[in-house]
Amino acid sequence: MTTASRPIPLNPGSALMRAYRAVFWNRIRLMQRTASVHPDIVRSTFGPRELISINRPEYVHEVLVEQEDKFTKGREFAKYTRPVLGHGLLLSEGDFHQRQRKLVAPQFVHRRIREYTKVMTECTEQMMASWHDGMELDISREMSRVTLSITGKTLFGSDVGDEADDVKSRLTFLMRYVEQQLRLPFHAPYAWPTPKNLRVRKAVAGLDEIIFRMIDERRNSNTDSGDLLSMLLSARDENGGSGMTDQQIRDEAMTIFLAGHETTANAMTWMWYLLAKHPEVFQKLTDEVAILKGRAPTMDDLPTLPYAMQVFKEAMRLYPPAYIIVRTVKEDVLIDGYKLNAGAALIISPYLLHRNHDYFPNPEAFDPDRFTPERERAIPRHGYLPFGAGPRICIGNQFALTEGHLMTAAIAQRFRFELLDQKPIEMEPLITLRPKGGIRVRVRSV
Numbered sequence: 001m002t003t004a005s006r007p008i009p010l011n012p013g014s015a016l017m018r019a020y021r022a023v024f025w026n027r028i029r030l031m032q033r034t035a036s037v038h039p040d041i042v043r044s045t046f047g048p049r050e051l052i053s054i055n056r057p058e059y060v061h062e063v064l065v066e067q068e069d070k071f072t073k074g075r076e077f078a079k080y081t082r083p084v085l086g087h088g089l090l091l092s093e094g095d096f097h098q099r100q101r102k103l104v105a106p107q108f109v110h111r112r113i114r115e116y117t118k119v120m121t122e123c124t125e126q127m128m129a130s131w132h133d134g135m136e137l138d139i140s141r142e143m144s145r146v147t148l149s150i151t152g153k154t155l156f157g158s159d160v161g162d163e164a165d166d167v168k169s170r171l172t173f174l175m176r177y178v179e180q181q182l183r184l185p186f187h188a189p190y191a192w193p194t195p196k197n198l199r200v201r202k203a204v205a206g207l208d209e210i211i212f213r214m215i216d217e218r219r220n221s222n223t224d225s226g227d228l229l230s231m232l233l234s235a236r237d238e239n240g241g242s243g244m245t246d247q248q249i250r251d252e253a254m255t256i257f258l259a260g261h262e263t264t265a266n267a268m269t270w271m272w273y274l275l276a277k278h279p280e281v282f283q284k285l286t287d288e289v290a291i292l293k294g295r296a297p298t299m300d301d302l303p304t305l306p307y308a309m310q311v312f313k314e315a316m317r318l319y320p321p322a323y324i325i326v327r328t329v330k331e332d333v334l335i336d337g338y339k340l341n342a343g344a345a346l347i348i349s350p351y352l353l354h355r356n357h358d359y360f361p362n363p364e365a366f367d368p369d370r371f372t373p374e375r376e377r378a379i380p381r382h383g384y385l386p387f388g389a390g391p392r393i394c395i396g397n398q399f400a401l402t403e404g405h406l407m408t409a410a411i412a413q414r415f416r417f418e419l420l421d422q423k424p425i426e427m428e429p430l431i432t433l434r435p436k437g438g439i440r441v442r443v444r445s446v
């Protein structure tokens with residue numbers, strides 16, 4: 001990388017036009033438009049706010065890995081998600097983040113994930129037991145229910161599947177609120193009891209109720225089941241109360257409760273959508289999973305089912321649930337000679353990186369063979385980024401990959417889905433990339 005400073009190209013158009021687009025355009029359209037002029041790095045200004053988008057793998061490496069200490073999590077993003085996520089792992093910073101991450105990490109090691117697979121397949125079997133040939137359903141709702149059940153049972157020892165609709169509608173409301181706040185230049189502080197803020201507090205209170213109920217039940221049962229929740233509770237006790245406060249336990253639990261299911265549910269939903277549109281890919285998948293002869297897959301089966309994993313990865317390429325990764329520049333930083341000013345907001349978009357035709361030819365095509373071992377090795381580092389990178393890489397990535405792999409194999413040998421609506425599904429880019437209005441399908445036995 002060079003050290004001489006050079007200006008970051010400015011997003012074209014008048015300041016007024018840029019402001020208009022920032023407020024009214026869907027975020028994906030906005031990013032695509034900007035990247036069509038300056039694909040690697042571009043700067044936009046909205047009044048005093050400066051926003052830099054980078055989408056070149058080498059630059060991504062600088063931000064997320066090499067010079068990661070010069071960035072914080074997105075300041076605006078943190079401000080509006082704080083009422084929900086508090087100071088949990090997604091939003092905490094510095095030494096405190098490192099300590100908390102180390103504490104939680106043992107719940108995500110290979111041995112633990114192997115233990116979770118039993119629950120993953122049981123929950124999937126239970127969901128499929130309620131399906132029959134010809135029935136109609138919203139596949140996004142089903143995926144939210146099953147992933148929430150799995151997160152609840154594996155990490156919190158609690159069955160919360162029946163609360164999935166409630167969790168989803170509160171989360172949708174909160175994500176739309178955050179999106180709106182990020183767009184509008186002026187808003188009332190969260191402490192003011194405006195009608196909007198009161199609705200936000202109500203939505204958070206409903207989620208708190210679930211988290212605090214799980215915490216209370218575990219405390220009252222006086223058992224240590226070795227799961228995430230027990231670990232959060234005992235970490236505090238061992239330190240004689242000087243470790244985690246009740247609020248911190250709540251923040252860590254809430255963060256993993258939400259992050260642990262919403263993203264995986266979206267990835268799976270988009271995958272079934274793509275499979276419904278590409279019967280030839282689905283056929284190849286069913287041919288592969290036939291070796292299971294109808295029984296539920298286990299962790300040991302996964303290496304014999306490579307295509308199922310390729311399908312899951314390719315779905316996350318086209319529809320990365322975390323379609324943007326945001327940061328704030330903490331101190332002035334040079335990347336390839338470009339000076340990024342302290343205070344600027346920074347966006348990295350897996351959605352755009354995953355559509356770079358230099359390494360994903362014909363990028364809009366759904367082609368799981370892009371992820372055969374040889375072809376996957378040819379993708380540049382950080383060219384494929386569904387889980388982020390560096391010290392803030394998704395802590396649940398192996399959990400999610402295993403869950404997605406198992407569920408894909410388990411479901412594909414029994415069912416396929418026909419889209420009820422032939423119109424293309426619209427994306428709703430919130431904090432995660434959702435299909436707008438869900439995806440209605442008819443279930444067909446294979």
Ligand code: HEM
Pocket residue numbers: 089090091101151255256259260261263264267320321322325326385386387388389391392393394395396397399400
């Ligand atoms: C397909 C599923 C998933 C996707 C696409 C995904 C994506 C991501 C991404 C991109 C980040 C990094 C964000 C950043 O750098 O700003 C992240 C962080 C995180 N994810 Fe995931 N995630 C998934 C599943 C999970 C699961 C299953 C869990 C937990 C059970 C989880 C928990 C977390 C947590 C706690 C963080 C914050 C880590 C930290 O900052 O130290 N995620 N995720």
